[in-house]
Amino acid sequence: AQKITQTQPGMFVQEKEAVTLDCTYDTSDPSYGLFWYKQPSSGEMIFLIYQGSYDQQNATEGRYSLNFQKARKSANLVISASQLGDSAMYFCAMGEHNYGQNFVFGPGTRLSVLP
Amino acid sequence: GAGVSQSPSNKVTEKGKDVELRCDPISGHTALYWYRQSLGQGLEFLIYFQGNSAPDKSGLPSDRFSAERTGGSVSTLTIQRTQQEDSAVYLCASSFRDSSYEQYFGPGTRLTVT
Numbered sequence: 001a002q003k004i005t006q007t008q009p010g011m012f013v014q015e016k017e018a019v020t021l022d023c024t025y026d027t028s029d030p031s032y033g034l035f036w037y038k039q040p041s042s043g044e045m046i047f048l049i050y051q052g053s054y055d056q057q058n059a060t061e062g063r064y065s066l067n068f069q070k071a072r073k074s075a076n077l078v079i080s081a082s083q084l085g086d087s088a089m090y091f092c093a094m095g096e097h098n099y100g101q102n103f104v105f106g107p108g109t110r111l112s113v114l115p
Numbered sequence: 116g117a118g119v120s121q122s123p124s125n126k127v128t129e130k131g132k133d134v135e136l137r138c139d140p141i142s143g144h145t146a147l148y149w150y151r152q153s154l155g156q157g158l159e160f161l162i163y164f165q166g167n168s169a170p171d172k173s174g175l176p177s178d179r180f181s182a183e184r185t186g187g188s189v190s191t192l193t194i195q196r197t198q199q200e201d202s203a204v205y206l207c208a209s210s211f212r213d214s215s216y217e218q219y220f221g222p223g224t225r226l227t228v229t
Contacts, residue, residue: 033216035217035218037220043204043222043223044220044222044223045206045208045218045220046220047217047218047219050217091157091158095213095216097213103148103160103163103218104160105150105157105158105160106157107156107157108157
């Protein structure tokens with residue numbers, strides 16, 4: 001069963017606008033972590049932001065914030081004030097603390113920032 | 116400090132040959148992961164090492180694939196009798212403890228089987 005779903009294979013956003021990348025997940029483990037990674041065309045995987053399942057507040061890291069809706073099992077990434085350098089693949093991932101030892105990545109969303 | 120390193124960065128091999136890919140994790144990280152990424156695709160989990168525990172090999176696609184981690188540090192992914200469908204980028208990542216911590220990725224090894 002697909003544990004991480006990213007329904008947007010590709011997204012476009014105008015420079016300086018905000019954009020939301022969707023991620024839904026599936027787990028029966030009450031304790032888990034949600035992660036977002038960025039992969040530019042250079043191929044490196046860059047960690048962006050983390051949200052723990054017990055965290056009360058949405059995670060924020062600079063221009064990145066995670067809109068965590070636990071009941072909906074949704075962990076959308078919001079990028080504010082998009083920059084041309086934000087053009088990349090974005091992967092949502094989950095690590096289960098009790099039931100799983102491995103990480104599961106979603107299929108990714110390709111974001112293109114337009115000048 | 117040093118990040119995760121992988122070698123070689125590129126490997127071209129003939130179908131049927133064996134290859135070894137190496138990963139040096141960040142010092143102090145007890146968890147190590149191998150992934151495979153085909154062109155334009157997401158990450159496919161291969162294997163996970165955590166400390167001295169038995170590795171989670173559930174993602175290895177066939178018995179031609181094996182991996183070991185010596186001394187809780189360096190890891191080697193071996194592919195025997197390579198096939199063209201093995202062509203991909205092989206990514207290694209390490210994390211401080213387990214899957215509850217963020218992973219730091221190496222630059223990957225691009226494997227091409229001709």
